[in-house]
Structures are given as C-alpha cells and as structure tokens.
Amino acid sequence: MTNYNITLLPGDGIGPEITEVTKSLLNAVCKRKNINLNFQEMAFGGNAIEKENNPLPIETLEQCKKSDAVLMAAIGDPKYDGIARELRPETGLLRLRSELKLFANIRPVKVFNALLDESSLKKEIIKEVDLVVVRELTGGIYFGEPKGRIQTKEFGERAFNTMSYSTNEINRIAKIAFELANERKKKLCSVDKANVLDVSQLWRECVTSIGNNYQQVELSHQYVDNAAMQLVRQPNQFDVILTGNLFGDILSDEAAMLTGSIGMLPSASLGEDGPGLFEPVHGSAPDIAGKNLANPIAMILSAAMMLRIGLKEIEAAESLEKAVSSVLLKGFRTNDLTSKNLDQKIGCLEMGQKILDELQEI
Numbered sequence: 001m002t003n004y005n006i007t008l009l010p011g012d013g014i015g016p017e018i019t020e021v022t023k024s025l026l027n028a029v030c031k032r033k034n035i036n037l038n039f040q041e042m043a044f045g046g047n048a049i050e051k052e053n054n055p056l057p058i059e060t061l062e063q064c065k066k067s068d069a070v071l072m073a074a075i076g077d078p079k080y081d082g083i084a085r086e087l088r089p090e091t092g093l094l095r096l097r098s099e100l101k102l103f104a105n106i107r108p109v110k111v112f113n114a115l116l117d118e119s120s121l122k123k124e125i126i127k128e129v130d131l132v133v134v135r136e137l138t139g140g141i142y143f144g145e146p147k148g149r150i151q152t153k154e155f156g157e158r159a160f161n162t163m164s165y166s167t168n169e170i171n172r173i174a175k176i177a178f179e180l181a182n183e184r185k186k187k188l189c190s191v192d193k194a195n196v197l198d199v200s201q202l203w204r205e206c207v208t209s210i211g212n213n214y215q216q217v218e219l220s221h222q223y224v225d226n227a228a229m230q231l232v233r234q235p236n237q238f239d240v241i242l243t244g245n246l247f248g249d250i251l252s253d254e255a256a257m258l259t260g261s262i263g264m265l266p267s268a269s270l271g272e273d274g275p276g277l278f279e280p281v282h283g284s285a286p287d288i289a290g291k292n293l294a295n296p297i298a299m300i301l302s303a304a305m306m307l308r309i310g311l312k313e314i315e316a317a318e319s320l321e322k323a324v325s326s327v328l329l330k331g332f333r334t335n336d337l338t339s340k341n342l343d344q345k346i347g348c349l350e351m352g353q354k355i356l357d358e359l360q361e362i
C-alpha cells in the first residue's frame with residue numbers, strides 16, 4: 001500500500017459539492033490500485049475569512065507545504081468584493097501559489113468527441129483540438145511592484161500595477177513549455193505583446209534564445225490580440241501555448257470554451273520541487289452553489305492530473321479519465337454542458353455516481 005498526504009481545499013460556492021464527488025471517486029480509484037490517500041481538509045478562501053479573517057491561514061499554508069499534493073476546488077464570493085485586497089479570497093490563492101513557488105501553470109484543453117456538439121463554436125472548428133496553455137504563474141502584472149492607489153492633487157485618485165518579468169523567470173517557464181512541446185507535437189507558440197510592451201520584448205528574446213536548445217521544436221510567436229482571435233478561428237493550429245500570467249489567465253478561459261464548458265478544464269500548478277497544486281480553471285459559481293447543478297468534471301480531471309503528475313500514479317489517473325470520457329459518451333450531461341432538455345441531464349452528485357459506476361467497469 002502506498003500512502004500519500006493530500007491537502008484538500010474545498011473553498012467556497014460550488015467548491016464543497018464538487019470536492020465531495022471528487023473525493024469519493026479518488027477513494028474508489030485508489031483503493032483498487034492499492035493506494036491510500038490521506039486527506040486533510042483545510043480552510044481556504046471565503047470560508048477561512050469567516051473563520052480566521054484570513055483567506056490563507058497559517059495552518060492551511062503549513063499543511064499544504066508538508067503534503068504530497070494539494071487539491072483545490074474553487075474560491076470566491078461577490079460578498080467579498082468590497083473588502084480590502086489583502087483579505088480577499090483571490091489574494092489567498094495568489095499567496096498560496098507564490099508561497100509554494102508554483103511558477104508553472106499547465107492547462108490542457110482537450111475536446112472530448114462526445115461534446116463536439118455542445119460547444120458554442122462549430123464542430124469543424126473544434127474537432128481534434130488538443131492543446132496546452134503553459135501560463136507563468138508567480139510573476140508578471142499579478143505580482144509586479146510598484147502597485148497601489150495614490151491620491152494626486154491634479155487628477156484625483158490614480159491606481160497602478162506593474163507588468164515585469166526577469167530573464168530568469170522567463171527562462172524557467174520557457175524550459176517547461178519547450179520540454180512539454182518536445183513530448184507532444186513539437187510545436188510551441190509563445191504569446192506576448194512585443195509590438196507595444198518592453199516586458200514582452202524581453203519575453204520574446206528569452207524564449208527565442210531558450211528555443212536554440214530545442215531545434216526540434218517549431219517555435220512561433222503571436223501577439224496576444226491575434227492569439228485570442230486565432231483560438232476561435234483555427235484552434236487546432238496550436239499544440240503548446242506559452243504565455244505570461246495575465247495573458248494566460250485570459251486565454252485559458254477563452255480556450256476552455258472550445259471544450260464546451262469551462263466546467264471541463266483542469267489545471268496543475270508546479271514548482272521546481274515540493275507539492276503541486278491541482279485545481280479546476282473555473283471559479284466558485286456562487287449563483288448555482290448548493291443546488292446540485294455544478295459540473296464536477298474539471299475537478300475530477302484535476303484530481304487525475306494530481307495522480308499523474310503529482311503522485312506519478314499513471315494507471316489510476318488513466319482509469320479516472322477513461323471513466324469520465326465513457327460517461328460523456330453515454331450522453332450524460334450536467335446543466336452547463338447542454339442547452340437541450342435531455343433526459344440525460346443530471347446533477348453534480350449523479351454525475352459523480354455515473355463516473356463511479358463506470359470506474360467499477362474498467
């Protein structure tokens with residue numbers, strides 16, 4: 001029996017519902033592979049603000065640091081929109097990423113054949129889409145200094161952030177992206193705004209120079225506005241997309257829609273060493289929380305990424321992914337995945353149960 005310590009961060013909104021479903025599936029798949037996952041649930045985000053007035057309590061951070069992997073659901077609620085930035089749930093997530101030094105965010109975007117008709121884009125466009133967004137996660141405008149708000153005499157209040165990247169930050173994320181591209185279709189598109197921004201000029205120079213060590217990988221560059229357009233025009237031109245923190249945030253939401261719903265997209269955030277953080281790309285969807293309407297698949301697929309990348313339990317990861325794919329092929333859909341009034345439209349818990357049934361068959 002192999003044992004792993006997993007810190008579980010259910011968070012807010014739909015977070016607890018999708019966590020319950022994911023946990024039972026993880027238990028089922030691991031039991032059959034003789035793996036024991038020891039879950040520690042910790043307060044994080046809005047619920048931690050309620051309990052401790054801190055979105056990332058120190059015990060939560062310590063627990064994350066000493067675990068083998070961290071699995072998170074979603075955080076945030078509009079009721080915190082007005083509070084000080086340091087106390088917002090999102091600030092807790094940014095601090096967690098930064099404290100664990102998770103500079104590489106990997107967001108695979110793969111269209112399931114079963115969902116070809118569910119996308120808002122035509123099926124000829126999204127057919128065969130299988131790309132990965134590699135987003136730099138601990139730098140750029142999210143963390144750049146100086147930042148803040150000041151009162152000016154002349155113009156009233158002024159607010160500012162700084163988009164900055166150093167050579168080291170760009171090089172280390174570029175290497176991750178080139179390595180990934182090398183294992184895949186050997187195509188890497190780096191996305192920046194080098195026609196306008198100094199920071200992007202440096203980005204492009206560094207990526208190009210790292211590319212010299214990966215001659216077998218075809219490197220291209222796109223400006224972010226063009227990339228946003230290309231993603232909906234001809235998404236299967238992409239294999240690996242490498243980009244900075246803010247552009248990656250925006251493009252990965254856009255790319256998510258190629259798969260039919262943002263409720264489908266998992267992610268892994270990784271550092272040089274230490275535990276990775278695995279989380280869906282979507283948010284906490286407070287409007288549907290507690291109604292059994294959420295799609296748990298992004299979190300289930302994030303759990304599969306945790307098994308594969310974080311714990312190197314490839315077989316368990318594959319079983320989980322296969323079970324998801326079979327349930328979709330059988331036509332079962334959560335609300336976000338279909339606009340039709342299907343008999344096979346099911347809730348979060350039922351989706352979990354269907355995937356569990358499927359797991360027993362594999």
Ligand code: IPM
Pocket residue numbers: 076090093094249281
């Ligand atoms: C994401 C989210 C986060 C981000 C928020 C919740 C801080 O949108 O993971 O894409 O902007 O990185």
Ligand code: MG
Pocket residue numbers: 249250253281
């Ligand atoms: Mg985002």
